[in-house]
Amino acid sequence: MIRVQREDFDIGAEISALTAGNHAIGGVACFAGLVRDMAGGDDISAMTLEHYPGMTEKELARIEAEAQARWPLEASLIVHRYGRLGPGERIVLVVTASAHRQAAFDAAMFLMDFLKTKAPFWKLEDTGGDARWVDARESDESALERWRKPAR
Amino acid sequence: MKLLYFAWLRQKIGTAEEDVTPPAEVTDVAGLIDWLRGRGPAYAEALRDERVVKVAVNQEYVRRDHPVRPGDEIALFPPVTGG
Numbered sequence: 001m002i003r004v005q006r007e008d009f010d011i012g013a014e015i016s017a018l019t020a021g022n023h024a025i026g027g028v029a030c031f032a033g034l035v036r037d038m039a040g041g042d043d044i045s046a047m048t049l050e051h052y053p054g055m056t057e058k059e060l061a062r063i064e065a066e067a068q069a070r071w072p073l074e075a076s077l078i079v080h081r082y083g084r085l086g087p088g089e090r091i092v093l094v095v096t097a098s099a100h101r102q103a104a105f106d107a108a109m110f111l112m113d114f115l116k117t118k119a120p121f122w123k124l125e126d127t128g129g130d131a132r133w134v135d136a137r138e139s140d141e142s143a144l145e146r147w148r149k150p151a152r
Numbered sequence: 153m154k155l156l157y158f159a160w161l162r163q164k165i166g167t168a169e170e171d172v173t174p175p176a177e178v179t180d181v182a183g184l185i186d187w188l189r190g191r192g193p194a195y196a197e198a199l200r201d202e203r204v205v206k207v208a209v210n211q212e213y214v215r216r217d218h219p220v221r222p223g224d225e226i227a228l229f230p231p232v233t234g235g
Contacts, residue, residue: 033235049234050159052227055211080234092235112235120208120227121234122159133160136231 002060006083018075018095025074025097029104031112037087042127049082052120063114071103113143158229164198181207182216204230
């Protein structure tokens with residue numbers, strides 16, 4: 001399941017809703033990304049997330065389908081916010097559920113690695129005086145390398 | 153065709169979207185970018201460094217040799233930074 005929304009989300013409520021009634025699930029992994037108050041030595045007062053409506057949903061759905069194909073997941077969820085967010089606010093949530101922990105952990109990491117390099121979102125940091133677009137990181141691209149070989 | 157720009161490409165070009173009708177010799181993404189560069193200094197500056205320009209045609213990532221056709225939705229944007 002994927003959602004792109006302006007509103008905040010409740011991590012506990014999301015996990016409860018995702019796993020409700022499915023007693024084949026034995027392990028749930030969760031990653032949440034938050035807005036930091038510092039970047040490159042500068043104070044960040046806010047961050048604005050822009051996205052490409054339509055393509056964002058397509059890419060997230062594609063990434064989720066790929067994870068479902070690679071690991072025996074019972075359930076998965078990606079929630080990504082857009083708009084203006086302050087330090088400490090939640091940006092993204094990935095939840096994966098499987099019979100055992102390994103698939104859940106691995107699939108959550110896979111989803112985040114692909115989301116960061118494929119989902120069309122852009123961060124604009126507000127440092128008080130001016131605003132600057134966050135540069136893509138080489139390390140995000142190289143994180144994909146570990147998924148080149150089949151997972152199982 | 154409909155062009156969409158995002159993030160700093162949108163800011164540099166000065167618009168989020170526009171409808172354009174390139175000449176017939178513009179048949180692929182590479183040709184479209186070349187043609188756009190000739191539309192003015194803002195375009196030339198925004199599209200100066202090809203390595204930081206990603207392209208999606210009809211909401212799918214494509215390479216530079218992908219065809220472009222009337223009616224396509226073509227998005228140009230910097231490398232993504234979500235998550």
